[in-house]
Amino acid sequence: MNGPLSxxxxxxxxxxxxxxxxxxALDRAPSRLDLLxxxxxxxxxxxxxxxxVIGLFDGTRPADTATFGGYLITTIAFCPAALWLAKLEPTRWGxxxxxxxAIILPVLVLRLQQIAEVTHVV
Structure with a gap:
């Protein structure tokens, strides 16, 4: 995993x-800027x-490639899913x-880093 990018x-x-x-908390609906x-x-x-994904092809693979792949799929899909749901809910709940x-994405990135670090130790 790329340290500065992560x-x-x-x-x-x-x-x-x-x-x-x-x-x-201020009871504001998502604005166009929020969505962008x-x-x-x-x-x-x-x-x-x-x-x-490019890093997977350099020869060092995570010990649990399936878990790493699952986290990759979740990471790439989570924000667009939140964006889509927020567009459907034009109230403060959106x-x-x-x-x-946005708060779950750092957890996913940290978990990807943990899985990738195990690979470098082993």
């Missing part, structure tokens, strides 16, 4: 999560996943959906 993804996701959760920032976060997560989606 760190950037985590930091951006946590900042956006704080923003979305604050807007939800989630789309940008989705693109950042997609770049991270592509880099991780903003909460974006916040929850």
């Amino acid at each position: 760190t950037a993804t985590i930091v951006v996701a946590l900042l956006l999560a704080a923003w979305y959760l604050l807007r939800s 920032t989630m789309a940008a976060l989705s693109a950042l997560a997609a770049v991270l996943v592509v880099v991780a 903003t909460l959906i974006l916040g929850v989606g």
Whole structure:
């Protein structure tokens, strides 16, 4: 896993999560800017996943490739799913959906890093 790219993804996701959760607490529906920032976060997560998939072909594979692949699929699909659900819910709950989606992404990235680190030790 790419350290700086993973760190950037985590930091951006946590900042956006704080923003979305604050807007939800203030009873604000998702704005166009909120939806666009989630789309940008989705693109950042997609770049991270592509880099991780390319890394699978360099010869070092995780001990549990199926679990790693499952986390890759979940990581790339989670933000677009949250974005789609937020578009369906044009109330404060849509903003909460974006916040929850953004706060779960760092957990997925950290888990991918944990699985990848086990590979380098073994």
